[in-house]
Amino acid sequence: MPDPPVNVDSKDTSVPIGQTWINTPITPGNSEQPRINGLKAWWSGLILNQDFSLREKMTLFWHNHFSTETDVARDSRFLYQHHSLIRKNCLGNFKQLVKDMTIDGTMLFYLSGSTNTVGAPNENYGREVLELFTVGKGPLIAPGDYTTYTENDVKAAAQVCTGWSINRGTNKVTFTAKNHDTSTKTFSSAFGNKQIKNNNEKEYLDLIDLIFDQVETSKYICRKLYRWFVYYNIDASVETNMIIPMAKILRDNNFEIKPVLKALFSSAHFYDDQLNGSQVKNPIDFINSIFKSFEVKFPSPTPIPATLVVDTYYALYNYYAVFGIGLDLNLGDPPNVAGWGAYYQIPSFYHIWLSAVTMTNRIKITDAMSTVGVKRQNFLSFVSKFAKPEEASGVIDEASEFILPAPITQIQKEFLLNAFMGGLPADAWAMEWDNHIKNPNDANTILGLNSKLSNLFRAMLSMAEFQLC
Amino acid sequence: MKRRDFLKKSAVVGVSAPFVLNGLNINTYASPVFDNLAKIAAESDKIIVIIQLNGGNDGLNTVVPLDMYSNLSKARQNILIDETKVLKLTNNTGLNPALTGLQNLYKDGKLGIIQSVGYPNPNLSHFRATDIWTSASDSDKQVSSGWLGRYLSDIYPDYPTNYPNTNSPDPLSVTIGSIVSNTCQGPVYSMGTALSGVGTNDFYNITAKGEDTLPDSIYGSELGFVRETIGKTQLYTNTLKNAANKGKSLSTMYPAATQNRLADQLKIIAQLISGGLKTKIFVANLTGFDTHSYQNQADGDYLGSHSSLLGFLSEAISAFQDDLKLIGAEDRVVGLTFSEFGRRIKSNLSLGTDHGTAAPMMVFGTNVNPIIHGTSPIISSNVSVNDNLPMQFDFRSVYSSILKDWLGVSDTNLKNILFNNFQYLPIIKTKINSVESEFENAGMLSNQPNPVGYETNIRFKSLGGLTQLSLFDNSGNRVAILSNKDLQEGEYSFNYIPNNLSSGNYFLRLETGSRSILRPMQVVK
Numbered sequence: 001m002p003d004p005p006v007n008v009d010s011k012d013t014s015v016p017i018g019q020t021w022i023n024t025p026i027t028p029g030n031s032e033q034p035r036i037n038g039l040k041a042w043w044s045g046l047i048l049n050q051d052f053s054l055r056e057k058m059t060l061f062w063h064n065h066f067s068t069e070t071d072v073a074r075d076s077r078f079l080y081q082h083h084s085l086i087r088k089n090c091l092g093n094f095k096q097l098v099k100d101m102t103i104d105g106t107m108l109f110y111l112s113g114s115t116n117t118v119g120a121p122n123e124n125y126g127r128e129v130l131e132l133f134t135v136g137k138g139p140l141i142a143p144g145d146y147t148t149y150t151e152n153d154v155k156a157a158a159q160v161c162t163g164w165s166i167n168r169g170t171n172k173v174t175f176t177a178k179n180h181d182t183s184t185k186t187f188s189s190a191f192g193n194k195q196i197k198n199n200n201e202k203e204y205l206d207l208i209d210l211i212f213d214q215v216e217t218s219k220y221i222c223r224k225l226y227r228w229f230v231y232y233n234i235d236a237s238v239e240t241n242m243i244i245p246m247a248k249i250l251r252d253n254n255f256e257i258k259p260v261l262k263a264l265f266s267s268a269h270f271y272d273d274q275l276n277g278s279q280v281k282n283p284i285d286f287i288n289s290i291f292k293s294f295e296v297k298f299p300s301p302t303p304i305p306a307t308l309v310v311d312t313y314y315a316l317y318n319y320y321a322v323f324g325i326g327l328d329l330n331l332g333d334p335p336n337v338a339g340w341g342a343y344y345q346i347p348s349f350y351h352i353w354l355s356a357v358t359m360t361n362r363i364k365i366t367d368a369m370s371t372v373g374v375k376r377q378n379f380l381s382f383v384s385k386f387a388k389p390e391e392a393s394g395v396i397d398e399a400s401e402f403i404l405p406a407p408i409t410q411i412q413k414e415f416l417l418n419a420f421m422g423g424l425p426a427d428a429w430a431m432e433w434d435n436h437i438k439n440p441n442d443a444n445t446i447l448g449l450n451s452k453l454s455n456l457f458r459a460m461l462s463m464a465e466f467q468l469c
Numbered sequence: 470m471k472r473r474d475f476l477k478k479s480a481v482v483g484v485s486a487p488f489v490l491n492g493l494n495i496n497t498y499a500s501p502v503f504d505n506l507a508k509i510a511a512e513s514d515k516i517i518v519i520i521q522l523n524g525g526n527d528g529l530n531t532v533v534p535l536d537m538y539s540n541l542s543k544a545r546q547n548i549l550i551d552e553t554k555v556l557k558l559t560n561n562t563g564l565n566p567a568l569t570g571l572q573n574l575y576k577d578g579k580l581g582i583i584q585s586v587g588y589p590n591p592n593l594s595h596f597r598a599t600d601i602w603t604s605a606s607d608s609d610k611q612v613s614s615g616w617l618g619r620y621l622s623d624i625y626p627d628y629p630t631n632y633p634n635t636n637s638p639d640p641l642s643v644t645i646g647s648i649v650s651n652t653c654q655g656p657v658y659s660m661g662t663a664l665s666g667v668g669t670n671d672f673y674n675i676t677a678k679g680e681d682t683l684p685d686s687i688y689g690s691e692l693g694f695v696r697e698t699i700g701k702t703q704l705y706t707n708t709l710k711n712a713a714n715k716g717k718s719l720s721t722m723y724p725a726a727t728q729n730r731l732a733d734q735l736k737i738i739a740q741l742i743s744g745g746l747k748t749k750i751f752v753a754n755l756t757g758f759d760t761h762s763y764q765n766q767a768d769g770d771y772l773g774s775h776s777s778l779l780g781f782l783s784e785a786i787s788a789f790q791d792d793l794k795l796i797g798a799e800d801r802v803v804g805l806t807f808s809e810f811g812r813r814i815k816s817n818l819s820l821g822t823d824h825g826t827a828a829p830m831m832v833f834g835t836n837v838n839p840i841i842h843g844t845s846p847i848i849s850s851n852v853s854v855n856d857n858l859p860m861q862f863d864f865r866s867v868y869s870s871i872l873k874d875w876l877g878v879s880d881t882n883l884k885n886i887l888f889n890n891f892q893y894l895p896i897i898k899t900k901i902n903s904v905e906s907e908f909e910n911a912g913m914l915s916n917q918p919n920p921v922g923y924e925t926n927i928r929f930k931s932l933g934g935l936t937q938l939s940l941f942d943n944s945g946n947r948v949a950i951l952s953n954k955d956l957q958e959g960e961y962s963f964n965y966i967p968n969n970l971s972s973g974n975y976f977l978r979l980e981t982g983s984r985s986i987l988r989p990m991q992v993v994k
Contacts, residue, residue, distance in 0.1 A: 112761040115819030120854060123823040124761040131594050140597075140609045143590050143946030151593060151944070155854070231687065277688035280695070328647050336523075336759075338596050341648065346600070347613035348654070351694055355663040356702040357647040363675040363699075406688055408681075415679040463679045464695035468688065 001088060004080065005042035008314045009034035022080045025169065035076035038314060039083070040332050044324075045317040047284060047331075048291065048298045054261070058090035060284060061228050063332075064339035065221075066101050066133060068110040070332040077171045078105035079332075094221055095255035098133060099208045105166045105173050111337065114166045116158060118181040126158030128337050134211045135190075136220035148216050149190050156185040160196055160207045175201035190214070212255065218247035222260065224343065229264060231278045232342075232349035242269055277405030277468045280350035282342060283327035285469060286362060287320055290369050290461065293403045294382050326361040328353065354467065366461035371454050379453040380446060390437075392420060392429035396456070404465040412463075419459035420452060515875055518738060518751045518789075518804040519617070519652060520731070522782070524758030525595065527775055528811035528828025528858075531568070532582055534845030536561040544852035545816035548764060550771040558582075561845050566771055567779040570787030571831070579790060580833050581896060583867055584843035585987075587827030587860030589939075589947035591810065595759070595824075598809035603651040605865050605887055612888075615652040616868050617642065617750050619886045620878065622655040629658050629697060633704055639712070640705045642750035643741065645734040650752040658697075661750065662705050667713035667737050672706055675699065709741070716744025720792035724784060731755040732785035739789060743796035749876070755781060758808060762819035773820070782806070786833055793834075803834040803875050803897065807864070814852045826857040826945035830867055836875070838895050844910060847987055849943075849974065859941035859976045861985045866892040874899050890935075894983050910986045914979045916965075920991035924966045927951070932982030933958035940967075940990070941976040948975070956981075967992050 004020040012034045014027045021035055050056045063086060073079055082104050089097045101107050102125070108114040111125035130149045131137045138147025145151075163180030166173050182198040191214065196206050211217055222243050223234055234243065246260050253259040264270055281289060291298070298316070321331055334340055341352045354362075388394030396416050400408050408416075417426060429452065436445045460466065530548065533555045534541065542549050555563035556572040562582070564572050574580040590608045592598045606612035614622070621641045622628065628641065642653040642661025653661040665671055680696055683689040718740045723732050734753035741748070757778055764775035786804065793799045811828025827846070843861045865887050872878040872886065874897035884890055916927045929938060936956045940949040951965060972994045979986045 112819055112821065115762045115817075115821075117818050120815065120818040122761055122817045122819045122821065127593070127824070131596075137594055137597060139611075140590060140592055143942070143948070144944060146592075146594070151855075154593075274687050276686075278691050280691065336595070336756075344596070345651070346611070348651075348659070350691075351659075351698075352648055354695060354698045355648050356698070356705060357663045357665040357671075359698050359702045360671075360673050360675055360706070364673050406684070408679075411681040412679050419679075459679065462676065464692055464699055467695045468691055 001084065002046055005035075005038050007035070008038050008041070022077060025171070026076065032074050032076050036070045036074070036079065036332070037318065039076060039079060040070070040321050041314040041318040043083070043331055044321040045298070045313065047288065048317060048320060055087070055090055057228075058257075059087050061225070062086040062090055062097070064228075064334060064343060065224060066097075066107065067334040067337050067339040068106050069334065069336075073106045073109055075106070075109070075168055078109070078166065078168075082106035091258050091261070093255050094250070094257055095208065095212050098129070098211075099205055101133070102129065102161065102204045102208065103164055103173055105171070108164055108166050108173060113161055113164050116162050116164065117179040118159075118162050121155065121158040121162055121181065123154050123158040125161055126156075127154045130154065130157060130211070132338055134208075134220065135214050135216045136223075138216075145188070145190075147190065148214070150188040152186075153188050153191065156187055156196070157207055159183065159185050160203050163201070164204075177201075215247070215251070218250045218255070219243055222246040222250060225260065225264065227343050227349070230270060231275050238269075242267070277465075279469050280342070280353045280467055281469045282340070282350075282353060283324045283329035283358075284331070286327065286467070287323050287365070289403075289466075289469065290366060293461075294378060294457075296378065323365055326365075327358050362467065363462050366466070367458055370457040370461055379450050379457065383453065390430050390433040392417060392426040395429070395453075396420065399456070400460060403460060404463070405468050406465070408463075408465065416456060416459055420456035422452070422455055513877065514747075514801050515877075516742065516749055516751065516798075516802045517617075517871065517875060518735070518753065518802060519650070520782075520786075520804060520806045521650065521652075521752065521754040522758050522778075522806055522808035523599075523754055523756040524760070524808070525598075525810045525812055525824055526758045526778075526808035526828060527760060527764065527822050528585075528825075529814065529846070529848075530764070530771075530775060531565050531779060532584070532829040533563045533565065534561065534848065535563050536845050537848040540848040540850050540852070541814075543850065544814050544848060545822070547768045547818070547820055548816045548822065549769065551769065554771060559841065562841055565776065565779050567776045568783040570783035571833075574787065574790060574833055575839060578839040579835055579837065580831060581837040581839055582841045583830045583832070583862055583894065583896065584841065585827040585846045585858055585861035586807075586830045586864050586867060587810075587858070587945060588863055588865070589860065589941075591826040591857070591860075591945045593810065593824040593826075595809055600651070602807055602809050602864060603654075605868055607888075613654065614656045615650070615654040616865075616886060618651075618653045618655040618660045620872060620876065621653070621660040621750070622657075623882060623886065625660075628655070628660060629701060632701075633708065637747075639708050639747040641748065642752065643709070643738075643746075643748050644752040645737055646754065650754075652752060653750060661748075662701065662709075664709055664737070667709075667740055672710040672713070674706065675703055709746070712741045712744030712746035713737075714744065716740040716742070716746075717796070718743065718792050719795035720788050722784075722788035722791045724788075729781045729785055731781050732788055735785050735789035736792070739792040739796060739798075742793075742798050742802070755785075760812070760821050761817070761823060762821035764821050767820070790833060799835050803832060803836055803871065805833075805867075805871065806831045811858065813854070814848060814856050814858065815854050827860045828858075830864070832867075832871075832896055836898050838898050842894055842896070842983075843985060844987075847976070847989055849989065856943045856974075857945040859943075859945050859947075859978065859987060861978075861987055862894065863891055865889070866894050867896060870894045870896045892980055892983065892985065910984070913981075913984070914977060914986045914988050916977060916988070916990055919989075920993045921967060922993060924964055925990070926962055927965050927977065928960065928962040929979050930960050930981070931956040931958060932984065934982065937978075937980040939978045939980075940970075941978055941987075943974045943976070947978075 004022045006018050006020050007015050012030055014024045015021045047056050070079055085100055085104055111128055112122040113125040116122040135148040141147050159181040163175050177200055185196045187194050191210055194210055199206055249263050250260045324331055342350050345352055383389045383395055386398045396413055432449055436449055538552055554566045557563045558575050571580055588608055592608050601608055603615045604612040605616035640662040644650040644663045647663055647665050649659045649661050649663045683693050718736045723736050738751045760775050765773040793802050807830055810825055812822035812825040816822050846858045869883050869887055869891040870893055872883055914929045916925045938952040939947055942948050970992050972992050975990045977988045977990050
């Protein structure tokens with residue numbers, strides 16, 4: 001686990017700037033917002049600084065799966081614990097994760113589990129744990145019967161989970177026996193008409209065990225993984241050849257996630273040319289791809305640097321987190337409990353990421369990044385590593401291969417060359433490059449080269465191809 | 470539209486072909502006369518504004534059934550609104566105290582309420598229920614296009630190729646926000662655009678170029694989608710920007726920006742309308758209605774999250790209606806609210822309500838019939854946690870009547886858009902429909918004996934034409950259709966033996982003319 005988020009805002013008086021607040025109650029009267037902003041910035045920083053690992057991609061996957069909103073939960077310590085649960089177990093055991101999630105403080109509050117008591121149970125969590133977190137919802141085959149569960153199962157699940165509450169002051173999750181429904185809960189034929197007898201604070205474990213006994217649970221999560229990593233459309237062939245075998249691996253490995261991902265990433269299907277570039281980048285992938293394209297390195301706050309510098313880092317990370325909001329992915333605040341529509345909304349799926357509004361915002365970002373943003377940092381050092389940086393067409397060949405998901409055509413390369421040189425002949429680039437090699441410190445030459453590169457990358461990043469991965 | 474196109478579309482929307490083709494007269498459908506009529510209607514200047522209340526609005530605390538108050542007070546004592554605080558519309562019906570603006574609109578004859586709107590066999594999942602409401606499908610059918618998307622696609626079958634053009638220069642629909650509403654999803658293409666604001670920053674000329682032949686692969690088709698989006702964005706940004714620059718919102722009733730997120734959206738719509746945008750469909754939304762807990766602050770206190778949401782709704786619609794009058798568009802706009810479901814009759818112990826079924830819809834504008842359609846939902850004296858309201862009206866009757874009377878859609882085409890015929894309701898003022906509020910239902914539907922042991926005699930009146938008699942259980946599911954045929958106007962009776970029903974509370978539902986009547990029926994075996 002990375003070092004925890006720290007205080008960067010003087011409005012939070014509970015701990016000094018630069019120290020973590022994760023174990024300290026908020027000072028009475030202080031707003032939770034500075035800490036929540038800090039948590040989001042910290043998370044953005046981890047995403048921007050990631051190396052080649054699955055951790056961030058899977059952390060975001062589970063955030064989308066067990067969707068909660070900081071704006072609703074508004075308790076920084078519970079939110080950090082919730083985030084840590086996901087992050088620690090992002091490549092761990094799915095079944096255990098659902099168990100832990102059921103009595104997680106943020107989740108208890110978000111889906112009303114913390115006020116779910118005997119007498120008039122609150123069905124919020126009982127419904128979503130079935131519909132969205134585990135077995136998923138099948139077609140309505142009879143009144144109140146969604147194939148994989150029924151309305152009565154929702155009520156029974158809610159009854160099983162009665163008795164839990166959270167205390168914001170002590171930051172504790174507690175079980176109160178007198179608030180727990182001790183009756184025997186009977187489930188529908190979708191669960192083999194199984195009964196769950198009173199088991200007090202351990203009863204929720206019996207519920208999750210029962211849910212995981214259903215084969216549908218393993219298939220449901222594998223479809224979500226497939227949509228996350230491969231493509232949104234799951235046809236009969238994908239269901240048979242990918243989902244069902246993945247689900248079997250999951251069950252055979254007692255719901256460990258790693259073996260399933262290993263199988264997915266080593267399948268021929270995963271590398272099928274047909275599917276290359278078939279995903280619309282989600283906003284996080286999109287923003288990241290800009291920086292990764294130009295090998296921009298962000299400063300890391302680990303280990304924690306001198307106090308005054310910390311808020312500068314966080315401000316920088318937050319700047320990019322705000323980009324995400326304009327693109328409809330507000331890290332920590334999905335639109336609702338189902339997560340982002342791109343991963344479930346028929347028929348649009350990934351297309352949801354691109355509307356007139358977000359498309360405009362995406363190109364605003366790439367325009368800004370390729371003119372004033374990244375340009376200031378290292379266009380020149382980026383192309384210097386190319387095999388033939390002295391040839392304009394060589395720069396285009398290599399850059400497009402690196403930045404775009406698939407080869408582009410000769411006509412497209414000519415369009416880029418035109419944008420690159422702005423009407424000048426291609427050999428003007430070679431001359432300027434030659435000048436630069438001879439006088440590497442000449443500021444005017446660097447300026448001229450950078451300005452040309454800025455034109456090229458602005459055009460390349462606004463091509464439709466750049467939206468895909 | 471050509472038959473081939475129609476079949477293609479049917480396949481795409483996932484409706485089984487025989488279902489749609491039965492009763493569809495291809496010749497009528499393909500006739501040039503019809504096409505022209507549809508186009509003429511579409512080119513009129515009528516506008517519809519849809520307001521989605523996301524999360525499932527608690528209908529019983531929005532439109533309060535005063536004639537059911539004593540039973541309501543038993544079912545939801547902890548979130549009950551004090552009877553004296555309810556804003557009275559009629560003796561039987563009142564509004565949540567936060568809805569003062571809507572009360573005024575009702576008094577001014579600009580607000581209609583349709584009671585207990587739902588559909589047979591309700592789905593209590595947010596996502597599935599939202600899909601059902603936006604697509605207008607049966608609850609057991611998956612349809613991926615939206616009802617207004619299909620309406621637009623029927624009029625503009627060749628969209629998006631060569632759009633915008635001189636005849637159709639503006640977006641077909643505008644959703645305020647960053648995602649086009651599913652309501653406007655066509656069988657293949659999204660039939661509209663999204664707009665987040667009308668500030669200088671919201672209009673940015675994107676200059677993406679560098680296109681060439683698409684590769685023949687999944688990547689190629691996705692790339693085609695991205696290019697299409699970029700292209701349409703470039704083109705429609707200009708028309709939207711022009712309308713926004715020319716237009717002006719004039720009402721002083723709007724709160725300051727960002728104080729009411731729905732008012733901000735409606736204000737943008739008013740500005741675009743006043744700027745001459747020819748778009749006919751606008752969609753706005755207000756989120757936060759999933760009030761599982763703390764919808765009220767404390768027992769007996771009506772203030773809380775639900776009250777503030779309704780306050781936003783009331784303030785936003787009032788200001789918008791005022792604005793429409795000032796910009797001279799009052800008679801051109803009809804508004805409609807919907808939510809994916811109402812909430813449970815019985816409240817939970819968290820000062821909240823769980824997912825429910827039927828709930829009221831509101832329509833507003835100078836052209837709506839300013840009445841309460843139907844009667845209060847029936848609340849029994851011993852409501853259990855399983856009880857949910859049966860529908861009084863089908864939501865597709867509302868859609869269908871608005872499409873017909875406001876957007877001029879022909880009967881044949883209505884069936885193509887909504888997959889079936891639905892009851893006509895006089896929601897929009899026309900020359901022919903009569904205006905009656907909370908009609909007298911006495912003698913329309915009864916059964917003896919009730920409770921039913923073995924057999925019961927059911928008596929009902931038909932107003933003539935298709936008359937449907939059905940039976941609903943107390944979870945809102947339709948368990949039987951007892952009769953569904955064309956009848957002469959008059960009184961009918963028959964004996965019914967509820968063989969397949971277990972003991973419990975049910976509702977007989979009669980649908981005849983524009984009326985829908987529910988009667989409780991108990992079965993005791």
